[in-house]
């Protein structure tokens with residue numbers, strides 16, 4: 001549960017919220033913990049909050065490792081399974 | 094996934110393994126603690142232990158927030174969930190952890206308590222907005238990675254005037270726990286486990302930076318390498334630790350410079366400091382009372398503190414007697430030392446927390462080393 005997963009910011013909204021895409025899933029998340037996030041940035045996402053900016057290269061190697069280890073799917077399943085997610089803007093694309 | 098192939102860098106893994114073999118002095122024993130459950134999982138998942146020589150040992154630390162939540166706090170959470178006006182929101186990992194008398198949040202839910210699994214505190218806030226006639230309590234657990242999101246939720250609830258939201262706060266602090274493990278031999282020599290260095294956590298360190306570990310090199314003369322959580326990161330970090338030991342150096346080094354800085358995410362740290370204060374002491378499952386190791390909600394935000402909003406009864410909590418999680422979390426015992434492993438206790442029917450979370454040591458042994466562990470147990474029983 002301490003895992004953070006890289007995601008790309010595709011849209012910025014008011015109230016320090018953003019839309020990110022990760023592994024084909026679109027999710028509304030908070031970027032309130034970071035300054036100067038712009039569309040296209042990669043961020044480490046943890047329980048719905050962007051914790052850190054990462055380079056595209058780092059994001060992609062991490063995603064690849066997580067996919068290989070089966071962790072990516074676990075994490076996506078967890079997002080999809082949570083009972084509040086639908087209201088939070090949707091785990092589904 | 095086009096990057097998977099690129100990543101499968103067996104060659105690099107072999108190179109690192111060869112360097113570790115060449116540089117590890119056969120006359121020495123290297124005991125390195127990986128604090129973080131994410132590392133434990135990576136080490137098992139990728140068989141890193143098999144790639145390093147026998148005199149390089151991984152001691153699995155207590156860095157699994159689910160595993161270290163003391164049973165009494167979980168009993169309290171269940172009590173909160175059972176109040177008719179409460180909706181208790183929790184991260185999924187927590188639901189199956191056995192509390193006293195083998196109850197769990199999942200069982201409470203099956204018995205009619207309103208327990209909801211959430212992915213994020215954002216979801217918990219949504220549930221509070223949608224249910225103004227209910228009290229929504231978020232079970233806050235986790236290390237420094239997970240604390241800022243809880244802090245932001247409290248901020249948000251205050252800004253928006255969401256009055257039916259509160260947090261049952263169980264957030265804990267990594268450096269204090271490491272300090273406690275190193276102090277333990279002085280308190281109780283039975284608990285002594287000789288450690289020659291630490292693999293520092295990845296994502297916790299993105300938030301707190303590498304600076305909070307400097308006391309380890311300065312005061313305890315223990316080398317630290319902050320390690321990324323990929324298997325190659327772990328191997329490279331082990332090599333860095335071996336070099337420090339061999340050269341007699343004690344430094345805080347950062348292997349994970351791709352993401353971790355010395356200062357960390359100061360915005361997140363400031364926010365956490367604004368909402369939370371350090372508890373004098375907090376009980377850790379396995380470690381007992383650890384000074385300055387957890388956070389509580391500051392007086393200014395008391396209205397969002399579930400411990401203040403609700404009266405929680407005093408109760409006597411019971412661990413399963415022969416569960417060895419406490420010693421395993423200290424690194425003193427291994428899952429094979431527990432009679433229940435693989436017998437009464439499996440991930441489907443866990444007796445202790447280390448078997449529930451995929452970051453727990455017992456779950457890791459069960460998933461990746463079951464046959465060997467059971468064989469070792471049989472052998473020891475026969476002796």
Ligand code: SF4
Pocket residue numbers: 413415416417418421428431432433434435438439443444445446447448455
């Ligand atoms: S095997 Fe089960 S009972 Fe034994 S120490 Fe691990 S979690 Fe506890």
